[in-house]
Amino acid sequence: xxxxxxxxxxxxxxxxxxxxxxxxxxxxxxxxxxxxxxxxxxxxxxxxxxxxxxxxxxxxxxxxxxxxxxxxxxxxxxxxxxxxxxxxxxxxxxxxxxxxxxxxxxxxxxxxxxxxxxxxxxxxxxxxxxxxxxxxxxxxxxxxxxxxxxxxxxxxxxxxxxxxxxxxxxxxxxxxxxxxxx
Numbered sequence: 389x390x391x392x393x394x395x396x397x398x399x400x401x402x403x404x405x406x407x408x409x410x411x412x413x414x415x416x417x418x419x420x421x422x423x424x425x426x427x428x429x430x431x432x433x434x435x436x437x438x439x440x441x442x443x444x445x446x447x448x449x450x451x452x453x454x455x456x457x458x459x460x461x462x463x464x465x466x467x468x469x470x471x472x473x474x475x476x477x478x479x480x481x482x483x484x485x486x487x488x489x490x491x492x493x494x495x496x497x498x499x500x501x502x503x504x505x506x507x508x509x510x511x512x513x514x515x516x517x518x519x520x521x522x523x524x525x526x527x528x529x530x531x532x533x534x535x536x537x538x539x540x541x542x543x544x545x546x547x548x549x550x551x552x553x554x555x556x557x558x559x560x561x562x563x564x565x566x567x568x569x570x
Contacts, residue, residue, distance in 0.1 A: 438550040440542040444562045448569040450505040450529040453536045456565060457508060457527060458482050463490060469564035491560070497522065505529060517546060538562075 446453050456462045460480040467478065467490065478490040481499060489496045494515060501509035512525040523545040530537040545553060 436547070437543070438545065438547055440540070440550055440554045440557065442540045442554065442557060442562070444538045444540070444566075445532065446536045446538060446566060446569050447534070448536055449534070450531055450536045452569060453529055453538060453565070454505045454508070456568060458502065462568075466564050466568045467491065467560070469567040470560045471563075497525075500524070512542075521546065 456466055458480060459482070460478045463478040463480060476492040478488070480486075480488040480490070482502065484499050484502055486499045487496070488499065488510070495512065496515055497510045497512040499508070500511055501507060506529055508525075508527040510525045511522040513522045524541075524543050526541045528539040530539060540557065542553060542557070
């Protein structure tokens with residue numbers, strides 16, 4: 389079952405609203421800006437980046453979920469359950485630094501970290517994004533009795549894409565993976 393989906397930005401906006409109500413937010417009298425804060429402001433550090441956090445439960449072991457996400461033949465079968473993206477076979481290198489492509493080349497990237505049955509971290513991109521722009525997709529697999537809780541975080545994608553990507557993860561990954569593992 390997919391739990392509530394929200395972005396870190398949503399959390400930050402809610403927190404600032406709460407802090408403001410208690411006069412604890414930035415710019416409130418009694419809170420001076422430090423030289424470090426001033427330097428950060430001068431360097432154009434963004435604090436408004438979007439991110440996606442999703443948690444999904446699968447009726448399968450961590451090993452089965454990991455294999456379905458990292459084995460090209462299995463992932464191709466997973467994507468055959470997608471009602472949105474029917475595509476050519478996936479190509480997935482199972483070595484750190486190895487490349488992957490899925491959904492007919494629409495999604496490409498590199499394996500950043502692979503801890504069998506525990507964690508997958510990918511430099512992940514949609515081919516229509518600006519050249520050289522990669523996001524980070526992190527899949528953590530947590531044993532929960534006979535089930536697996538997949539804790540997913542996606543960061544570093546272009547602003548304004550969070551809702552589209554969050555929906556895409558559900559429609560093209562989690563729902564098809566649930567059907568495949570059934």
